[in-house]
Amino acid sequence: MQLPTTDTDFDTLDAWWRAANYLSVGQIYLMDNPLLREPLRPEHIKPRLLGHWGTTPGLNFVYAHLNRAITTRDLDMMYVMGPGHGGPGPVAAAWLEGTYSEVYPDISRDEDGMRRLFRQFSFPGGIPSHVAPETPGSIHEGGELGYSLSHAYGAAFDNPDLIVAAVVGDGEAETGPLAASWHSTKFVDPRRDGAVLPILHLNGFKIANPTVLARIGEDELISLLRGYGHEPIVVAGDHPADMHRRFAAALDAALDRISEIQQTARSSGNATRPAWPMIVLRSPKGWTGPVEVDDAPVEGTWRAHQVPIGDPRRNDEHRRLLEEWLRSYRPKELFDDDGVPVAALRDLAPRGTRRMSANPHANGGAVLRDLILPDFRDYAVDVPEPATATGEATRILGTFLRDVMRRNATNFRMFAPDENNSNRLDAVLDATDRTWNARIEPGDDRVAPDGRVMEILSEHTCQGWLEGYLLTGRHGLFSSYEAFAHLVDSMVNQHAKWLLTTNRIRWRRPIPSLNYLLTSHVWRQDHNGFSHQDPGFIDHVVNKKPEVVRVYLPPDANTLLSVADHCLRTRQYINVIVAGKQPAVQFLDIDDAMTHCRKGIGIWQWASTDRDVEPDVVLACAGDIPTMETLAAVDILHRRFPDLRIRVVNVVDLMRLQDDRAHPHGLPGAHFDALFTTDKPVVFAYHGYPWLIHRLVYRRTNHENFHVHGYIEEGTTTTPFDMCVLNRIDRYHLALDVLDRVERIRPIAGHAREELENILAEHTRYVRTHGEDMPVITDWHWQGVGID
């Protein structure tokens, strides 16, 4: 490794670093007197000190060096900061680079702006203490740890000219999601994808504990990183001048190697996986901060994690220490009399969109290209009459997605934890392979380095990749077993919060929605039983702000096509689509499906028996299996009680159940009442946990009369129909419930109830003995001709 040429101006680099550090400390502490024109007084100090200093100087150090490399090499570079608690750092850098004042004109690049910059940090009405959506150049909120690498890779895919520098903190490195994401090296095509440069930052401590990777032998550490597929370069120390020279050399070596890898692959066409370079930066926590406070060591210890000097507003000695610390950066050399960074610092930053704080990829909506979508109607199942054809909904969706994949070769990817084919989306593999850049052996099924179906058995990595891909303006779909979507609950929280926040930031442009296809759902876990049954991801998502969440339960293939087409066109949402993969009855032809999906909820006249009169009872359903069971229940009831007036309401867009004041998709009260009546019993068969329906209709006139059937954590190893029976959502339980409700209004012949109860009892005996479902599906005859 060669040290950089002597013409590198390390003094200016160091000055830039000192400026970023000064601005970081200022943000944590100061309300006023930003240039220290006068000695610090109590009223200059914020009343509450909230921020994280410990990791910040390291982030700033790396920022300064990346800037040098960008300028020297004219790089297109993004910076993902795993230790995003160090929020003041990138804010300081963006202000130094001028970007901050461009996107927030009130925070000008002068003394007044500096005062506002300081005051707003972690201050009511200001900005968060972490790297956040408000931070220009960031796609990565630093609150929850573990996703820096997967975000970085997501950004690099299909961006061949982009280099994503990703600092991984040694705290973050202990998390599962981060540990798994190192293996992203096996999913990069050096010909077509950009590069990720991981910088493992060992500052030795978390909040209170040492970190694992900082406390194993260097031999073990190097061994581990090689095992991940990297060739690490270690830079360790604490002397600034020395560290500048060595880090610059390491960065040059890493970037040379990346360039060489990419050129070789691109000129030869050979994508063989290389050992990608990475850097290990070992530097003190709270580097350049106070060495000791109140006789306790601070720099280089866990005490530097948050606010190293605790009470400078009330404690004179603390205030003196703080001033000494701030002055140690020699602000007079860094800012002119107006508080503007001196020319040498301004010149060090790259220009325009080469500034990492202004890189367009980090504002994905700005580089977004619309998907080119085929006409989904071309993939429709033929349904000459309702409930006559059968089909596998996700398999049919797969043919549509195959052509989406074909038409958007650098703008769309699919993600799944080894479940793409199990979820019956295998048609997409006719358009592209699965991404795979480890060893390929004869007999492997359609794996290749340039495939765009991304499968690793890590929901966290899939989610992180997809988020990175979306946040840089591209499109995607995550298909998962329904139950295991919970693995990414917490990631969904963070993404929802990101979307909500960016809705309120003018310069952030809308990005494509995060689309989930949840299949292999609770009702069809024949292979896997109890452990794979959980429809609660919907509940989790619905707790987020209504403006960012959408939930769809298309009952069949054509409605699924229509819903998927819609979701792929949307921006800034989390769309959850739940759909089955098993052969199932098809209800609607494509025109009716479109009409139904456009409404999101509607009366199925063809399935109802209440023509032109007020119904006796409403049977409502949401989800494929509940819809089938509901229609079968109608059939059972209609045969026995031909004069019973039943209305069938099907719900595709779950949010339609809410009030229009509670959700943008909500239905006005009058419209809701027109569907569900104001006083008739409503027997509702719902895909998930039943209480969600109660919650959604809580404010509706008729909610007292809603009787919801759903999953109640019953059933394990049994047949699909028996699963419904055990959870009381099958046709017989639904029909019996209808009889119960109607009986309160008018007499019901006793023998009909007894007959249904007998069938249920016989069912259990049969299933336990034969291991298969009784033949319970009857032919339906609907007089209807269309949907309402």
Add this chain to the structure above:
Amino acid sequence: MQLPTTDTDFDTLDAWWRAANYLSVGQIYLMDNPLLREPLRPEHIKPRLLGHWGTTPGLNFVYAHLNRAITTRDLDMMYVMGPGHGGPGPVAAAWLEGTYSEVYPDISRDEDGMRRLFRQFSFPGGIPSHVAPETPGSIHEGGELGYSLSHAYGAAFDNPDLIVAAVVGDGEAETGPLAASWHSTKFVDPRRDGAVLPILHLNGFKIANPTVLARIGEDELISLLRGYGHEPIVVAGDHPADMHRRFAAALDAALDRISEIQQTARSSGNATRPAWPMIVLRSPKGWTGPVEVDDAPVEGTWRAHQVPIGDPRRNDEHRRLLEEWLRSYRPKELFDDDGVPVAALRDLAPRGTRRMSANPHANGGAVLRDLILPDFRDYAVDVPEPATATGEATRILGTFLRDVMRRNATNFRMFAPDENNSNRLDAVLDATDRTWNARIEPGDDRVAPDGRVMEILSEHTCQGWLEGYLLTGRHGLFSSYEAFAHLVDSMVNQHAKWLLTTNRIRWRRPIPSLNYLLTSHVWRQDHNGFSHQDPGFIDHVVNKKPEVVRVYLPPDANTLLSVADHCLRTRQYINVIVAGKQPAVQFLDIDDAMTHCRKGIGIWQWASTDRDVEPDVVLACAGDIPTMETLAAVDILHRRFPDLRIRVVNVVDLMRLQDDRAHPHGLPGAHFDALFTTDKPVVFAYHGYPWLIHRLVYRRTNHENFHVHGYIEEGTTTTPFDMCVLNRIDRYHLALDVLDRVERIRPIAGHAREELENILAEHTRYVRTHGEDMPVITDWHWQGVGID
């Protein structure tokens, strides 16, 4: 590495393996004719074939070898199977060892029992297809992947004589939780803890894709495992006789090394972390199964994952292949005429509790020792009068936990993702250190190999360790930032399902509850803001079966003590306790706290103004901050409207809100109505998402009159009181809501409303300018003397 001595009877070992494989295939396919006394006929085959063959022969192979080692060395050994999809394997082994028939007498160890064994597998009314609670010897459900190693370590902690063999599948190895858990090596004390022997099983494929670790170079793989802190021994091949000899040698070498490590550490007292041995087993997926079916290769490919021969019931050639496969194990040599395993096989198994299927640690309730608990009343805060003292609830709890730790030196551990001190439980560090067996440096704060506060920045690893610890009969507490409990949502699902299932298995003995202390909660994320605000873990947990979940919201320190004491005594629950860590007003002295917690819900007479009359309005509260704001609202109202009759109801045990038919803690209707009236407005301040309260009281008489305030995803970087204001749960919004409700019944002076609205407006201005809360806490004067 030395090959085992020639007196090892590899023929018998192989016969045992063949028997286990035969029994595994039989479980997947056969309903009848278990001994193949006649040629297979269609009716012998199950109508639906559900199971996973691919991983099973490898699991059986390891089982046979572990048995040999147990017998030779008289080991106390458990077996955790990460690839738990291979459910037939351990069931077969348990039956061969006799345990299965002991715990399930109807599944006798003879032909009739074998028939039942086969039929019940993945059959309605039978057992799941994965390793499951029903499987003797297992503490690990094989449904969701990623937790085998952390479970294994959890079992090994404080069990010095136990060796836990843990097979990690190469699919599972791609998950985040598993990837993180390798670093458990830094948390083992070889003097005091048992050993984990990881066996990384590379069979090369997941459902449809190759696996990462099977497709990187062996140099990278070895490097990776050394980086994790292991010295790997590789055994690769497919020839049984050869593999037997080599695996036996590898196992001997690993066990010798473990023994040597432990002896050295225990005799010298030096706990220095060694490179623990592990084994890499590279063998074909579906080993010994059909090589080819329908002209496609099966053994050694992803096609072997589930049911390799698809349709032997209808397809004659498939049936012939299946019979050939079964007979390849030579069942006549393995079972006598009655279907009993031949003596040589019976003798190979260890005896009694040395059998892994009968190891008492794997039925944790059987070895459980009650915690020795100090009297929690001794740790109480002095509260001479309600709302006069202040205290930090979790800090006080910490003093109680310190003494729990002292009195239960091998029976209790605490777990936290580097948050123990941040959560103010630091008193426990006076009783023990943090567990740490990596390098220790001067200045480190109370870390030691034999510490029992387990901190790694991986919620998944903490949870997995704790689960393993509980499942082997010990006790523990997991403290976490509230928002990040969502990281383990999916693990909680699996544990809840495990508990629910074991409640129905007679031989499984109750294990200690899984206790969560969620603190650093949504209302006090001053340092971290929006990304750290999410109270939805409660909602997630409440979706599980009522019989296994409990949720507590103690409003202050003394109630927290009482609740924690209770939770530590319980079995088979998931207890979620939410409590604050910040200095807060204390409401109840210890006697009142006990009374209140015993009831779980109650009228606070001392805070109410409706003495002996029907109230005009009920103010209800659950959670520390909501309780404080509610009492302040009462104060505000009482000063202005002294004749307004207000009743205060505080809820500690959230499940009390439900009906007694819906939850074991549920309150009968009449009792509920007595608290909340049947017709008066109820203004409810709740800690979390407000709709949960609506859901819980949905069936109550007065539910229409419940007006719930809670977290609505508002607020980020601001002051604690402003957080309340933004989410409309502060005293002024509560008081205004009361005025709204009461106004419908009787007139309210307009100026009072205006005054409160003005205070709120002034508040916002003040906070945005000063960065701190307005002084809004007033002195309360309660005439009351006790609680109801």
